[in-house]
Amino acid sequence: MSLLDLNADQLADLATNVRRDYDELKSRGLKLDLTRGKPSAEQLDVAEALLELPGKGDHVDADGVDVRNYGNLKGIRDIREIWAELLGINLDQIIAGDASSLNIMFDLVSYSYIWGTNDSERPWKDEEKVRWICPVPGYDRHFTISEKFGFEMVTVPMLEDGPDLNAIKELVKDPSVKGMWLVPMYSNPSGITTSDEIAKGLAEMETAAPDFRIVWDNAYAIHTLGDSFRTSTNVLDYAEQAGNPNRFWYMSSTSKVTFAGAGVSFLASSPANLAWYTGIAGTRGIGPNKVNQLAHARYFGDAEGVRKVMQRHSDILAPKFRAVLDILENRLGQYEVARWTEPEGGYFISLDVIDGTASRVVELAKEAGIALTEAGSSFPLHDDPNNRNIRLAPSLPPMAEITEAMDGVATCVLLAAVEKLGA
Template sequence: MTLLDFDSTRLSEFSAQVRQDYDELKTKNLKLDLTRGKPSAEQLDFAERLLALPGEGDHTDADGADVRNYGNLKGIRDIRELWAELIGVDVDNLIAGDSSSLNIMFDLLTWSSLFGNNDSVRPWKDEEKVRWICPVPGYDRHFTITETLGIEMVTVPMLEDGPDMNAVRALAQDPSVKGMWTVPVFANPSGTTYSEQVCRELAEMETAAPDFRIVWDNAYAVHTLTDQFPPIYDVLGFAKAAGNPNRFWMMSSTSKITMAGAGVSFFVSSDENLAWYLKLASVRGIGPNKVNQLAHARYFGDVAGIKAVMGQHASSLAPKFTRVLEILQDRLGEYEVARWTKPEGGYFISLDVIDGTASRVVELAKEAGIALTGAGSSFPLKDDPNNRNIRLAPSLPPVAELELAMDGVATCVLLAAIEKLEV
């Protein structure tokens, strides 16, 4: 029997029990944090050897250049060839940068706004209106970029195989729609991986704006929770074959593979897009941290080395995701007051509670000492029209703390649902 089927007597009895559970939860004086998908200390320790690399006297890249000096905006060949092989792209279409691919995304949209990109008729700031497609639930930092630049965000639903393509195609017929956010593998926060069909449709679809761009944020391309790595589809090839060679701005990075904030980022795109980007990047700076790039190349060695490291991460993360899913099922499954994704990779679980109660769940959790990402954070302007979605980030806490937190979250979900039913 679901909670919605309880008669008044049963609901009253269950309400008393849940309120007692919540009162006991608050007496524990918890200080637990599930707000962001940060690697745990154990995961960061996997890359400890990186701190000693490339090592004293090792400062020459594969082309014989001294990585300690200025220059080489495209990054060193050592790491570029390694990453190009990993994600299946041509090395000539890949640039290695500094630690954050988010910085590159911000640059691309900012420069398009200020100057226009290589297919723009005019700078975006001079357009009457600029709009951007945002699959939801999605990545809050993506939405913050478009919000900051004054770009109007329009949402489309995420389905089991990617964004609703009927909605995407319809929006792309508007010339004011200049682009789209995507996280195509183990999406944040749902864990969805786009199907090959969806990838092809995005590459081939007609767009009214000639400078339409898809930010292909492949942040979790190899972040599996199992021993299976998902396919990485050749979207640049799909787009080129369809006559849309400049459609994709692809990102990747080592930030959740080695050390967050001290990794290497990658930008993959067409020849024309890269030429436009490098021209402006040469004004912004003289070159990336090539010492760090060489250190990463030495650390990984080859693609098998990268996948071995990801196996270590999976061994750390998978038990945490398993416990979260077990607790959600044990505590909430029979009452049907919530639904959640069951990702096979990435860093998040997307939790949908009864409409109108997500913000109350977050509030109750905060009062009990459990910090959750704010309700609506996975939507543009933090506005979830149904007030139902909460992003869970299991990676950082130890398993024992995670169990405490999730048991508490389940109690808060039940209490919020009961409060709504009692009104």
Template sequence: MDQDALAEFAAQIRAEYEDLKAKNLKLNLTRGKPSAEQLDINNELLHLPGENFRTQDGTDVRNYGNLKGIIDIRQIWAELLGLPTELVYAGDSSSLNIMFDLISWSYIFGNNDSPRPWMDEEKIKWICPVPGYDRHFTITEHFGFEMITVPMLDDGPDMDAVRELALDPLVKGMWTVPVFGNPTGVTFSEQICRELAEMETGAPDFRIVWDNAYAVHTLGEEFPEVHNVIKMADAAGNPNRFWFMSSTSKITFAGSGVAFFASSPENLAWYVSHASVRGIGPNKLNQLAHAQHFGTAEGVRAIMRKHAASVAPKFDAVLDILDERLGGQGVATWTRPEGGYFISLDVVDGTAARVVELAKNAGIALTEAGSSFPLHQDPNNRNLRLAPTLPPKEEVEVAMDGVATCVLLAAVEKLGA
């Protein structure tokens, strides 16, 4: 725009923003939580496991024991993930808890390939693809790791950068969300998976946390292929490289589902050596309830199609409004995920925090700018994570129209208009 057109446009956007504030909204797009409609899909779980307290192998789940988890739910999840059942363990509700344990035990004791505990190293470095999952970064921040960012591309992390960093013996691992990633929605290609499995590392105890939190969270009818990176790594001579996670947290009830840990036999033995000290066994009643609720792997997929029917219209609404309000303006780009829980929005450099501030003042809560980066430090101050799943579609539409106004206002402010 020339200066006159820009001044006229800026006046229009400021007027729209004042109208937005006058609505006294109270809307929230901060966290990727299931909606009440999604939670209702699984209300049958509240009445399970019913009168049958025994697993298919005859174990009474009301008693102690079985650190691996019950075979009934492990078989279902192994089929979903395309892994052998013997390599899949079932735990309690949170895969994030298992990730924290794995990092903690490696820090205190070293893992099964460590020459020494990680806390005895001169320094610990960790690879963090960005934009990425904030709770991952919080764990490595908690232990004082130096977090090194690499760009997330359309098919996975920038492997040239990853390969170079991995050669440093002080680099002990890497965070990943390989399917419908948080917040970009990117799914790693088979080639990227293979390169991660085969690449050379400087540290013998290098680990990739393979957090498949969204492995079945499609927005359509089709489900992505889950690549067997454990098999890839074993064939490459790196059998212990992957710590593979999954859970039911956004499939059934958040915070009261079942988490899964899959890895090599040696890694699983190391895990049990510590987990058996921490506790006697997981909540097997809950595991049996989930197994009865799902029935089969196809039963899980059927439930996920119901989730998609609830969630997809909200994602469509966000994308339609972004296209209509910001398309062609040159002030923003955004992802078009085929699954997961988020849309990643990049605004004019230097304005993301201002967009969040403007939205807050208008009654729209957004995730803090920089949240998808280690230490919440986005060097370009451009990325925002949108989470449209929790509110009703009508509220999503009102909120996103307001967010678009805030993006435009921050842009004209940046231009001095």
């Protein structure tokens, strides 16, 4: 039954049992970590063959160019063709870079701040105020970029089919609103996928700022937890058809597909946006690591090769996510003290506890040797107004540690709840 339905004696008995469980939990001397969505060693081993590629004597790309030399700011066609097919994007609308898409996102905002976009009347640094739309709960590193540049962050809720479009349409009537973050598939941390209807609405809506941009960070497009892959929405086509071709900066990468620190990043956008970006990036550097790009192209072979790799990742990740969800249901479901998402892909589970108790849950877990992401991390400035959201990241630890950690987290959620009720 719901915790709120217990009478005083039942609540007192439960509180006694939960405190006993918590004392036993602390006595174990645990050192467990559920903080960040890093691939496990087992997942990293999937790409072990990449370390031997492209191999001695293999250094010419599909266009007959030696990848060991300078040049080709847009990246080699071999890897761009694979990712364009995966995302359903035209080849001439995607470029390949280094390492992580986060680097490109930071550069895009930096360039806009210093010089303005190709649609800007002036550099963003010269604006009286820059406001940025942040769907919540959302990706903390997105918010950190906005914070670094001093942008005012305005939150909108993530609904079951994506960000609240009506709220966004009202906000973009303000010319100081210059951009928006969004993880459209298996969002971080809730696992929500933005519907085609919402995507079209974002592409078509009128904005007061002519240089309004949406960072469409499709980081988890191919990160399924099942046996099938969703089709990515081609928002670039929607935007062009709506007469707003420059609206989206579309991001992707291999960061959690191969090696996080040695991957390939991708930026897809309109020809005008790509020309603006490369025009500045060409001053920053002469070209990306094309040897690494060729190695990735050889490793994957084609788009179907990427899907086969991701199915191996799914086989590793899915049981971990299932274990977390089963423990949450078995330990907390009957008391109705928490709600959680059941994602079909991505790297996170979003856990909402009783209002006002998230920070206490994290504190109790820390005292018991279980590291959780700081409460409020999925909100700008780490400020969750309801103090209810906790992001769970089951990917890194081995299964035995996940089950032990999540059982402990459930105990902490219950203890924080009975404390809140004064028991």
